Amino acid sequence: MLNSIKKVNLYVGLVLATYIYLFCVDVFCVIVPWLNWSVPGILNLVILTFSSATSLYCYLFCVFLDAGKVTEGWKPDEEASSAVQEVKRKDGAPRYCQKCKQYKPPRSHHCRVCQRCVLRMDHHCPYTNNCVGHANYRTFLVFLFYVCASLVHTIGLIAAHTLHTLQTSQEQRVIRTGPQSRPVHLENGFRNIILWAVLETSAFALALPAAIGLIMLLGWHIHLALTNKTTIEYQEGVRSRVQGVPYSEHPYDLGPYHNLHQILGENVCAWCLPPCSSSHGGDKFITVWDMAKHGLTKD
Ligand SMILES: [Zn+2]
Ligand SMILES: [Zn+2]
Structure with a gap:
């Protein structure tokens, strides 16, 4: 419980x-006053609530659940059926973590932040105050x-509401200054407007850069997922050997x-659904070499 509370730092608090x-501005400044309980209003409310609640659930999952703990005493299996092993750059020996005092799967x-080894580590995310690794990578993508x-x-709702408000105020000005001038009572007071x-502009200013950044991040991770690479593997490359022979291609790209x-x-139907539990395993992965041994080729 205490460990869970410690996970909530300034970044996590700001995200929450x-x-x-954003949800309150959308609902109480845009959907309810503008669309009321009409069909478009209810549809927007349901879709927004679903996407926000699902992403929030996945976000909390990424914050609080372990990204992938290495089993104590794990050792590389030299006799394993998979002949591909990740090795050190210098001497080609199995990788060993001096800080955790154990071999690295x-x-x-x-x-360095979590101060331990993480299975299939992608990166440490400051906004979740946790690593993104084997156990929560799928959740991270769904999030x-x-x-x-x-x-x-x-962004669409606020932009549409702003355009509608500008259009409405323009029409009211025409009525008030037209030849058949008649008094118009604004629906809300000037202060409310x-x-x-202010609320909608600030929400838009928050949502726009966040959307641009996160869409770029999503695109990047779709690219990584299609090539089965982690961010670290993309940056550093994976040094591996096949039965003692150096292997230059990314060994996990199937x-x-x-x-x-x-x-x-x-x-496939469950790819977009939020997870119910963290992914298991994570200390052994199918490689191109495994596929070749079974007579399979890359699709
Ligand atoms: Zn370590
Ligand atoms: Zn970490």
């Missing part, structure tokens, strides 16, 4: 506050997908189809 703020790395959807929805303008199945699961 942004979530609440393939694709694992030591995180990116839904948070981008909810941010694009938010200013307050709403082709886009198999790569996505490896990362997102066997059931």
